[in-house]
Every structure is written in C-alpha cells, then in structure tokens.
Amino acid sequence: MPDRRATFLERLPLLGSRPIVRYLLAAVLSVDACIVRSLLDPWFPPGFPFLTFFPAVILSAFVLGRGAGILAAILCGLMAWYYFIPPFHSFAIAGGTGVALGFYVAVVVVDITLVHWMQNANHRLHRERERSRALAETSARMAERNELLFRELQHRVSNNIQMVGAMLTLHRRGVDHDLAKKALDDAAARIGLIGRIQRQLYDIDGKDSDLAAFVQALVNDLAESDGRTGIRYHVAVAPGVVLHPDALIPFALILSEAVANATEHGFAGVDTGLIRIALEREGDGVVLRVSDDGAGLPAGFAVVGSTSLGLKIALALARQLEGTFDVLPEGRGGTTSVLKIPNRVALPNE
Numbered sequence: 476m477p478d479r480r481a482t483f484l485e486r487l488p489l490l491g492s493r494p495i496v497r498y499l500l501a502a503v504l505s506v507d508a509c510i511v512r513s514l515l516d517p518w519f520p521p522g523f524p525f526l527t528f529f530p531a532v533i534l535s536a537f538v539l540g541r542g543a544g545i546l547a548a549i550l551c552g553l554m555a556w557y558y559f560i561p562p563f564h565s566f567a568i569a570g571g572t573g574v575a576l577g578f579y580v581a582v583v584v585v586d587i588t589l590v591h592w593m594q595n596a597n598h599r600l601h602r603e604r605e606r607s608r609a610l611a612e613t614s615a616r617m618a619e620r621n622e623l624l625f626r627e628l629q630h631r632v633s634n635n636i637q638m639v640g641a642m643l644t645l646h647r648r649g650v651d652h653d654l655a656k657k658a659l660d661d662a663a664a665r666i667g668l669i670g671r672i673q674r675q676l677y678d679i680d681g682k683d684s685d686l687a688a689f690v691q692a693l694v695n696d697l698a699e700s701d702g703r704t705g706i707r708y709h710v711a712v713a714p715g716v717v718l719h720p721d722a723l724i725p726f727a728l729i730l731s732e733a734v735a736n737a738t739e740h741g742f743a744g745v746d747t748g749l750i751r752i753a754l755e756r757e758g759d760g761v762v763l764r765v766s767d768d769g770a771g772l773p774a775g776f777a778v779v780g781s782t783s784l785g786l787k788i789a790l791a792l793a794r795q796l797e798g799t800f801d802v803l804p805e806g807r808g809g810t811t812s813v814l815k816i817p818n819r820v821a822l823p824n825e
Contacts, residue, residue: 487594488540501535501543505550512559524559525551525579532583536590544590548583552576640666661784665728668696672727686754687712693727694734694752701738705747708734713755718821725792726763726816729800732789733765733812736802741769741810760798761821763814771808778802789814796820 490497508531512524519526528551536544557564560572568576643663650656672693691710698708718726734750742748751766778786778801786802789812793800798816805811 487538487597488543489538491540494542497539497543498546501539501547502550504531504535505547505554507531508551509554509558512555516559524555524575525582528552528555528579529582529586533586533590536587537594540594541587541591544583544587548587552579552583555579634670640664640670658784665731665788668728668731669724672724686716686718689723689727690730690752690754693730697731697734697738703738703742703746706738706742707749709749709751711751711753711755713753716754716756716761718761718816722796722816722821725796726814729789729792729814730763730765732785733763733802733814735785736812737765737767737769737810741767741771743770745769756818757815760815760817763816764811766805766809766811768805768807768809772802772804772810776802 488497490500505528508527512519512527515527531551532544532548535547553566556566556572556576560575562569640663643659643666650659687710690712694708694710698706730752734752737748737750741750749768751764753764753766755762778790781787789800793814793816796816797820798814800812800814802810802812
C-alpha cells in the first residue's frame with residue numbers, strides 16, 4: 476500500500492498533457508464549492524465566507540497543478556466576495572472587506588506554494604529513484620558480464636595449464652632416459668595439479684574459499700590418482716582458519732607433495748594405511764601436518780640436502796611463504812610432514 480501511495484503522489488499533477496481539461500475541472504470544483512457554501516450558509520455564523528473555498532483551491536492545486544490552483548483561487552475569491560461578503564452581490568469594498576480578502580489571498584498563496592514545492596520534491600524523488608534503479612540495473616548487468624568474463628578467463632587459464640601438462644606428457648614419449656622420463660612425469664603431474672587447484676581458488680566476489688572443502692577436494696583428487704582403496708584419509712581443518720588466496724597454490728602444492736610422499740614411500744608395496752591431514756592455528760602461525768602410519772623414514776634422513784625434486788620444491792615453496800617445511804619420524808612409526816606459515820603471510824586480514 477505505501478508503494479501505491481508513493482506512485483500516485485509522484486504522478487501528480489494529473490492530466491499534465493491536457494491543460495484545458497485541468498482548468499475546466501478547477502472551474503467545476505470552484506463552482507461546486509460555491510454551491511456547497513450556499514447550501515450551508517443558513518448554518519454558518521457570520522464571518523466565514525471562504526470556508527468551503529479553501530478545500531477547492533487546495534484540491535485543485537494538489538491534483539491538477541499550480542496553474543489550476545491559481546485559477547481556482549481567483550474564481551473562489553471572486554465568488555466569495557460577490558455572494559458572501561457584505562454588501563452582498565457586489566464587488567464593493569466596505570468595512571472589513573479588504574482585511575478578509577487580504578487574509579484569503581495570503582492563505583491561498585501559501586497553500587498553492589507549499590503544494591507546488593511538495594510536488595517538485597516528489598518529482599525530484601521520483602527522478603532520483605528512477606536514476607538509482609537504472610544504475611542498479613546497469614551495475615547488475617555489468618557485474619553479471621564481469622562474472623562471465625572472469626569465469627571464462629579462469630576456464631581458459633586452467634585449460635592452458637592443462638595443455639602444458641599434456642605437451643610435457645607427449646614429449647616424454649620421445650625420451651629414452653628413465654630419469655628424464657620421471658622428471659617429465661613429475662612436472663606434468665604438478666602442472667595438472669596446479670590447473671585443478673586454480674579452478675577452485677578465485678571467486679569474482681572476492682570471498683574467502685571454504686578451506687575445509689578445498690582441502691578435502693584436493694585430498695580426494697590425490698586419493699583418486701593413487702587408486703588404492705585401502706588407504707584411508709582423515710582431514711581436519713580447525714574452524715576459523717582462512718588462508719590468503721596468494722598462499723593457497725603454494726600451500727596446496729606442499730600438501731600434495733606431503734601426501735604423495737606418504738603414499739609412494741610410506742605405503743610402498745602395501746595397500747592399506749591411514750593418512751591424517753590436520754590444519755590449525757598454532758601460536759603466531761598456521762600449521763599443516765600430514766602424518767602416516769607407514770614404513771617411516773630411512774636412517775639419517777634429512778629434508779635439507781635431499782635429492783628428491785618434490786622435497787626441494789616443497790622447501791622452496793615454504794620459503795616463498797616465509798615458513799618452514801620438514802619431514803619428521805612419527806613416534807609410533809610412520810612419518811609426519813610439517814608446514815608452518817606465519818600469520819602475516821597466511822591470513823587475509825593480518
């Protein structure tokens with residue numbers, strides 16, 4: 476209901492394209508006011524010649540516009556002067572006639588002016604509302620278009636990354652050296668992983684990713700790639716842990732390397748096992764732990780100085796995050812990979 480009233484007020488004055496009709500209606504309202512005043516005259520005390528004429532003037536100005544209101548004011552003033560101000564049936568000025576007419580003129584001028592100002596304010600409000608609506612519609616269309624372009628860009632970037640991985644796989648077929656083949660295989664696998672990660676990371680709205688879902692999806696992808704159904708994965712992401720978007724790809728690559736080490740070395744030759752992935756805030760940073768109950772580390776193992784390309788990449792990515800990465804023996808047998816990232820790098824708001 477309020478919306479309908481607002482719409483009606485913004486349409487006033489009516490009949491804007493038909494001025495003759497507006498003026499005729501104003502004249503009719505003035506005559507009707509005079510007739511009503513005549514009918515009520517026996518019950519009115521002396522001294523109220525304009526009582527029914529004021530509503531006619533205000534209604535004309537409010538519904539039909541300022542011009543129609545001025546016409547109604549003139550007609551009503553003349554009729555009140557002629558019929559209801561002594562000496563009656565004349566336009567003579569005697570006694571308090573001038574005061575009464577002056578009072579009438581002052582009141583109708585104020586009324587018509589206020590109505591006109593109100594209508595102008597309503598028109599400005601209507602124009603601003605229409606302008607805001609048009610801007611909102613334009614912004615919505617632009618946002619939708621930007622989102623489509625953004626997602627198309629993301630799709631193309633991901634496809635290009637996957638294409639690079641496919642090209643490395645093709646080049647591997649022409650390589651005879653086993654070490655070179657393995658290096659190309661590892662590079663193709665990591666590039667493919669980056670492509671899959673990239674699809675999940677960036678949101679057009681700039682909202683933080685659901686980190687628990689992101690980690691779970693990545694682990695599921697790694698488990699599917701491994702293919703052994705007997706190896707179980709347990710993922711625990713502490714509530715409130717949010718990583719900065721710039722830290723997500725290095726983080727995901729380190730996580731995938733830790734899981735790959737657990738499956739390839741910890742469970743080499745076996746089809747069952749448990750890998751635990753835990754991410755939580757600890758002290759002034761964020762800590763990722765990937766633990767397994769597999770074969771454990773060889774004697775004298777140290778991450779620093781390792782010849783493994785994957786571990787070298789993990790160390791380099793950890794330094795990029797201003798953090799540390801290490802692989803430690805698990806107390807009950809097995810291995811734990813630990814990544815520590817300071818809050819200033821890991822968290823979006825710090």
